[in-house]
Amino acid sequence: MNPATPATPGTPDVLVVGGGIGGLGTAFALTRQGLRVRVLERAKEFGEVGAGIQLAPNCTRILDEYGLLDEAKSLGVLPRNMVMRDALDARELTRLDLRDLERHYGFPYLVIHRSDLHGIFLRACRAAGVELLTDRTVTAYEHTGAGARVRLADGRTEEAPLVVAADGLHSVARRQLVGDDVVSSDYVAYRAAVPIERVRDHGVAEDDVTVYVGPRCHFVQYALRGGDMFNQVAVFRSPKAVAGREDWGTPDELDAAFDATCDTVRKGIPLMWRDRWWQMLDRDPIETLVHGRIALLGDAAHPPLQYLAQGAIMAIEDGWVLARHLARRGAGTAGGPDWDAALTAYEAVRVEHCRRVQSTARAWGELWHLEGEERLRRNAIMRERDAYDYGFTDWVYGPTALSPDEEPAPFTPIPLASARL
Structure with missing residues (x-):
C-alpha cells in the first residue's frame, strides 16, 4: 500500500x-x-x-x-558490460565496458526495477x-x-x-x-522479470546487459535486484499492425517472430508475460x-x-x-x-x-x-x-x-x- x-x-x-x-x-x-x-x-x-x-x-x-x-x-x-549480439547466430557485434564508461563519465550505468x-x-x-x-x-x-x-x-x-x-x-x-x-512504430514489447534460477541453464550473461538484434526483432536481458531476478524484453514488428488490424502484437506473433533466433533467445521467449504487452508508440x-x-x-x-x-x-x-x-x-x-x-x-x-x-x-x-x-x-x-x-x-x-x-x-x-x- x-x-x-x-x-x-x-x-x-x-x-x-x-x-x-x-x-x-x-x-x-x-x-x-x-x-x-x-x-x-x-x-x-x-x-x-x-x-x-x-x-x-x-x-x-x-x-x-x-x-x-x-x-x-x-x-x-x-552490470559489467553492455554487449550487442546478432539474434540469429549470437555472435558479438560490439560492446561497452561499463566500468570504463563510469570512469569516463564519472557516474555508473545502473539497471533497476521500475x-x-x-x-x-x-x-x-x-x-x-x-x-x-x-x-x-x-x-x-x-x-x-x-x-x-x-x-x-x-x-x-x-x-x-x-x-x-x-x-x-x-x-x-x-x-x-x-x-x-501518437505514432505507431508497428513494434510491440513483451516483458518479464523472473527469478534468476529460471534462466541459469539458458546460457545467459548475468553480469551484462545483452541486446540481441535480429531481423524485425530484438531481445534484451539483464539481472535485477542484486542479481536475484532476471529481466527480459522481447520486441518485434507485428504483421497484424502492418496489415492495419486492431488486435496486434498477440502472443502467437511473439512466438513466430523469434522462431529463427539463437538458442539463448528462444529459451527466453516462453518466460515472457503473455497477459499483457506494450505497443511501441511515440510522438513527433x-x-x-x-x-x-x-x-x-x-x-x-x-x-x-x-x-x-x-x-x-x-x-x-x-x-x-x-x-x-x-x-x-x-x-x-x-x-x-x-x-x-x-x-x-x-x-x-x-x-x-x-x-x-x-x-x-x-x-x-x-x-x-x-x-x-x-x-x-x-x-x-x-x-x-x-x-x-x-x-x-x-x-x-x-x-x-x-x-x-x-x-x-x-x-x-x-x-x-x-x-x-
Missing part, C-alpha cells in the same frame, strides 16, 4: 499532474528548492508497472546530486514534504490570471502559479494544448513545451521509442532542469520565482536535446532490425568499432544540455549513418 498524504488547504506553488517516475522526480526536485508542491495522481495508489529500467550516467549523476544514488545501487545492479526506482522517489517525496494526492483524475487544463488551473473528473478544480503536466504518453494536456496523435517532436504557466514534461512532452533507454531519464532530467532554473530565478525566496523566465529557460534547454533523442531512437530502431544484406553490412561495421570509443554516446551520456550556461557536447552521428543503414 502506498497511501496518499491528506490534502492540505491553500494553494501550492506547483501542481504536478501524474505520480509516475517523472512526476515524482520533478516534485522532489522542486521541493528541494523551497517550493510547495502538490502531486495529483489518478490511480487510487501510487505505483509503477513494468519490469527493468536502465539508468545511464546522465541520470545517475542526478540521482547522486539528490542523495539517492546509494539507495538505487542497493536495489539495482551495476517499481524500485519509483519507490525511491516516492519515499524521497514523502520525506521532503511533498503533498501526494491519489484518485485525482485531471480532465482539462485552464489558464488563469495568476497561473493555471486543472479540472478534475469529480468537478473540483485545483490551481497554482505553475502546473506541470507529467501525465504520460496519452497526456490530457498534450491532447488539449498540442492536439497531435514539438518545439513548444510551455503554454502559459502549463509545462509539458516527460512523455507528455517528448515520448521516445525505447531503443536508447532514455524515456524515464529525460523526464528526470526535465525536473532537474526546471528546478534549477526556478532556483536561479528566486524559488524559495520571499518574493517567489520569476515563473515565466524560468519556463522560458526550461523550454530553451530541453527542446533540441529531446528532439535529438526522439529522432535518434527511431533511427536506432531501424538499425537494430535490418534484414538481408543490410544486416550483414551493419554487423561488419559494428565489429570494427573500438569498444572504448565514446564519440557516439557523449552527447547523451555526458553533461547534456541541462543548462544554457553549459556547452552541450558536439553532435556525432551514429556510426553507420553513411552506410545507408
